[in-house]
Amino acid sequence: MSLTRTFASILHIPRPISGAWNRAWQHKGLFFGAVFTIFFIAVALLAPYLSPYDPYAQSLVDRRIGPIWHMWAGDDARASWAHVFGTDKFGRDYLTRLLYGARISLFIGVTAAVISGIIGSTLGLLAGYFGGRVDACISFLIQFRLSIPVILIALAVVALFGSSLKIVILVIGLLVWDRFAVVVRSATMQIRSMEYISAAQAIGCSVPHILFREILPNAFPAIIVIATIEMANAILLEAALSFLGLGVPAPLPSWGLMISEAKVELFFAPWMIVIPGACLFLLVLAINLLGDGMRDFTAALRKT
């Protein structure tokens, strides 16, 4: 990766650690990713204060109002600043639903990443620390997980058990732990041979203590990087499931669901697809850039 390489070349000149924040600041991807991620988090948290409307309140008289640029073009007499992105076929304010949609995406991203992170990290720790048969079993589990097509299984499970936010989160969380397991396993293998682990073993620390107090904190930077990637993946997966009508159920303002609902109006109201999709794209892009940036950053710190 070019950014890692530029970092490596910068780092040939010894610099004090305090320069680290400067470097993070100069890393454009990390900066962009952090700013946009914070922006989306702020939007999600402040949604009730940013919009006067209820995202579920339907209004028959306000159905299918055009967005603000229809007022400027003079196409739609009803378009006004009252509904910046217009309303949908139930008269719900589109911008409000978008704002609340950020909550759903972020909530699913975070919870799914936490669930898969706990499963994957635990498996990775056990496999890396004990090796031998434990490792063989867990490696088989990882192989098993890698051999099943995620979207298909997720679709089938959601269809079978009924669609709800809880099911979607559980399905995604239980399906995408493989990368955590692989990364934590190899990190644990490296850390296990370090002197401080031998020291901990020598003074008689218990296995859980060594695993969770000695090894886990040192594998944490790697876990955080994977967590951002999996968060982005979970958000995309939820959107795809909801788009196919087998994700979160109908009145919830999920961006994937909003695109799915607007699909039939592609010809008349393309913005109703373009805007939620752009939000989805920007959020996932921001989280990915944040993850990439943090990976470069921790790699650069380790080299100093």
Next chain:
Amino acid sequence: MLLYISKRLTLALLVLLMVSIATFALTNVAIDPAVAIAGENASASDIEAVRKMYALDRPLSNQYVDWIGRTLSGDLGASYRMHRPVFEIMQERIQVTFALGAAALIFALVISIALGTLAGVFSNTWVDRIALSVAVVGQAMPSFWLALLLIYVFGVHLQWLPISGADSWQAFILPAIVLGYFVTPAMMRITRAGMIDAMESDFIRTARAKGLSRVSIVFKHAFRNAMVPVVALTAVQLGYMLGGSVVIETVFAMPGMGYLAWESISASDIPLIQAIVLVMAVLYVGLVMLADIINCLIDPRLRRGR
């Protein structure tokens, strides 16, 4: 080597056994097949009759053994919804998916190898940055959204290409682009990394010292070595495309396996769901195994490791 392949094959078979048990268990726990066959408005006695007729009143383990036996002998049962043998339906549908997969793979290979090679040869220049942004954008792009945008621009607005179905070769263009772009980032990154490694290696330095032309160095020497990891990754990416085809075929209403999967899942058509999950898992496991074996053939260091 043979030992490795046989080990890998055993693993694949074990995985498939687990997938088949999981598929069977999940479908039978979540949906009562008797209710699904009899329909929503069926009375309790109708459901009981169906249960007797289809021998659904026996223990699940017996039913599983029966089912897997029939499946292995090629009898995949009949669709509840279409009242036709599952095997026949899948035979028709799988051709569309294979054609789409092939087209998407060609698109992905051309784009990722061209951009990846350029980015590797001219690393840290504007070419590299363009290639990197293509990858970064591709990773964040929701594929169904890209599909809808392309449909709007090329299908609705410009009216250049058909937006659904699989009746002409033109209908495959947009889906192939979307599905191909879906796997391009990973393939491009690995081409680029392989190219950079190759360009920095000793044999390239030797070739340079011999005074070979730049074109000959890049294409005859570096390129060949950079392609090694791409071959193995291609097999894995084909597997990913299989999953991606569920979304893409549904957006474009292409009558392939992916769309069939969505249709049958929406309609709780159990025999079809079971068969599709199994067939896709077999293809997927086969491709992942193929990738591992290719990797192992190429890189002798892996052979001893396992």
